[in-house]
Amino acid sequence: MLPIAAWSVLMYGSNVGQRTVSEAEFIMLTLGLCVPLIWRRRWPRAVFVLIAVVAAVQWAAHIAALPPDLAVLIALYTVASRCGFRWGLTAAIVAEAGAIMEACQQWGLSWEQARSPAIFLTVVVAAVWVFGIYMNTRRAYLRSLEERAARLERERDTQVQVAMAAERARIARELHDVVAHNVSVIVVQADGAAYAIESDKERAKQALEAISATGRTALAEMRRLLGVLRESDDTGSYAPQPGIEQLTDLVDQIRASGMPLRFEIDGVPRELSQGLQLTVFRIVQEALTNTLKHAGTGATAHVNLHYGDDSVEVRVRDDGRGAAAADDGRGHGLVGMRERVAMYGGSALARARSGGGWEVVARLPVREAART
Structure with missing residues (x-):
């Protein structure tokens, strides 16, 4: 039933109670055991059940273990590495039962004679199952690392957005201070110039000069603050804050x-x-x-x-x-x-x-x- 049984035959003795397989039976068993492996990653449990059924039919027909029986170990590894622990343990128990049945049939149902190959097959099944569980745990660990990295990246992007919002709020306050102050000065100067333009032209001229200087100062500060809002990195250095x-x-x-x-x-x-x-x-x-x-x-x-x-x-x-x-x-x-x-x-x-x-x-x- 299990592929390693062929090796145990060479190591422990001849196939007592088993017959040689014909060419047609060999082809049918090979197809039945190997073809389902194509879909083992998509449906690991169904593939394992199908291969186990084919191997059970092989055992019931007293057909000696063949190289295609390696598919049982491959299906066991797939279930252990891709499904939950309970499914992997169930598959291991089924494979272990098949190993004992194969060892007993090979040695004419004598447990004393079948004990050594059964132990050997048990070690092989356990090794495949442990390796599958290890790979399952490793994949889960890698998935957790990927999820953590993605979560940290989202948190970083959120923190960047919060920092950008806070910076824009600060710039909005700066713009309010700049615009409100300079516009107020301009309004007062304009009122003074309008009042003195007929009676005191020199004073009106000074007021207009002050309006011009204040407007240029306001524009310079607004350009500096609005430049911070640009998304490009080549905005250059800005004037120092007052x-x-x-x-x-x-x-x-x-x-x-x-x-x-x-x-x-x-x-x-x-x-x-x-x-x-x-x-x-x-x-x-x-x-x-x-x-x-x-x-x-x-x-x-x-x-x-x-x-x-x-x-x-x-x-x-x-x-x-x-x-x-x-x-x-x-x-x-x-x-x-x-x-x-x-x-x-x-x-x-x-x-x-x-x-x-x-x-x-x-x-x-x-x-x-x-x-x-």
């Missing part, structure tokens, strides 16, 4: 628009990280932009930057209309300001002053980020 040193230029720009502004720095200046400097700059810019938009005519502003032992405090206040100023409900400046401050573990407060006007106070911890 920091505390650029606060002087911002103050001069506000003063040029016609609003009186006082700027003070208290304490011992620290060297801050670029991100923290950008946060300070955007807070002052947003607060002054709101002052230009809502404080009204004749308002004055005061910016105070205080360096403490473990924090930097930014205070921007004005004496304009304060809470009485109209709000269209579309602004995102204060929300973006609080988000920026929250990233550094600080606090931000925007409120109406008791004596009139508006005040923005932001406190940013700098103990970790600062270097004296």
Whole structure:
């Protein structure tokens, strides 16, 4: 029944109780045992059952084991390596039963004489079954590695998308700060130029020059920020982000628009990280932009930057209309300001002053980020 029986015949003795196969029987058994192997990967259990039935018919006909009986071991390996453990164990038990039956028939149903070839065939069947189980486990392990790699790749792509969304949100806040501030300055300068164009042409000329400079600055910053959104890698380097040193230029720009502004720095200046400097700059810019938009005519502003032992405090206040100023409900400046401050573990407060006007106070911890 099993192919290895032919070898055991040569090793242990002659075929007692078995007959020689004819040419027609040999061809039929060869086809019955070997042809089903073509579909063993697609239907491993069905192929094993079919081959086992053909081998059982061969045993019942007292036909000696033939080389095509190797198909039994091949089918057993296929079931063990491609099906579940229970199916592999069942196939091994069937093959082992066939090995014992073949050994007993070969030696005239004498167990004492058939014991040695039966043990030999049992070792062969067990080796084939163990090797099939090993390959099944290995394939399962490789599949788990592939699934894990695919899952990690999906997680990586998700993290990249989240990071891109966060970067685009940051750029959106930057664009809001740039556009809102510069457009507010342009509007104030345009109103001043329209008012003074008949009575004071020199002042109107200065206002138009300020509008031109502000517009160019706004365009340059917008090009830089929008360039980050390009997907190509050859966008080139971008201009550095504004920091505390650029606060002087911002103050001069506000003063040029016609609003009186006082700027003070208290304490011992620290060297801050670029991100923290950008946060300070955007807070002052947003607060002054709101002052230009809502404080009204004749308002004055005061910016105070205080360096403490473990924090930097930014205070921007004005004496304009304060809470009485109209709000269209579309602004995102204060929300973006609080988000920026929250990233550094600080606090931000925007409120109406008791004596009139508006005040923005932001406190940013700098103990970790600062270097004296």
